[in-house]
Amino acid sequence: MTHTIPPARTNCPKCGKTSDIVLMELPDDKSSIVSACCEALIPHLNEDAPVLIVDGHLVCPYGDCGAVGEIVELDVATRDNELSIDPDQPGVIKASLGDHSFEADGYECRKCTRSVTIPNGYEIERD
Ligand SMILES: [Zn+2]
Ligand SMILES: [Zn+2]
Incomplete structure (x- = not known):
């Protein structure tokens, strides 16, 4: 309508x-x-237009862009990285990659860098 x-x-x-x-x-x-x-x-x-799903591809919804497969998730990661001293490497403090959690910060089209949203009925699953 x-x-x-x-x-x-x-x-x-x-x-x-x-x-x-x-x-x-x-x-x-x-x-x-x-x-x-x-x-x-x-x-x-318009702002934050929902991404179009066309033939199984994510398509930028903006009429003057329409890039296919260029939608990315922006996120912030917080990690607790444990620090330790390696006796065999003087002067070095090691940081091991510890627990991390990601928080989605939004979605955008990589080509036109405008922000987009995930369409209703879809959710993000991370592997
Ligand atoms: Zn026209
Ligand atoms: Zn775009």
């Missing part, structure tokens, strides 16, 4: 023509601002 948003017009990121912009309601209660001609997501009017 789409709604026209008067009176703004912008350049369509996909075909480059000046286009009306419309609000497209997504199935997960979110909505995106897209061009009326191609329904291409307009980057500067």
Whole structure:
């Protein structure tokens, strides 16, 4: 379902023509601002758009990028690394990789570096 948003017009990121912009309601209660001609997501009017899943690939949702397989998770890792002295190596303090936990900090497209979100119905599983 789409709604026209008067009176703004912008350049369509996909075909480059000046286009009306419309609000497209997504199935997960979110909505995106897209061009009326191609329904291409307009980057500067949206933030954190959900990644598109196309043929089993993660696709950048922004109309002027659309990179395939370039979505990355940004995370922060906190580790407790135990320090020890090795008697055979004077002047060296060793740090062993200890327990670590990762916390997702968000997701972005590596190509256009804009932030994206994980679509509803998907969750991240780390191996
Ligand atoms: Zn267009
Ligand atoms: Zn992108």
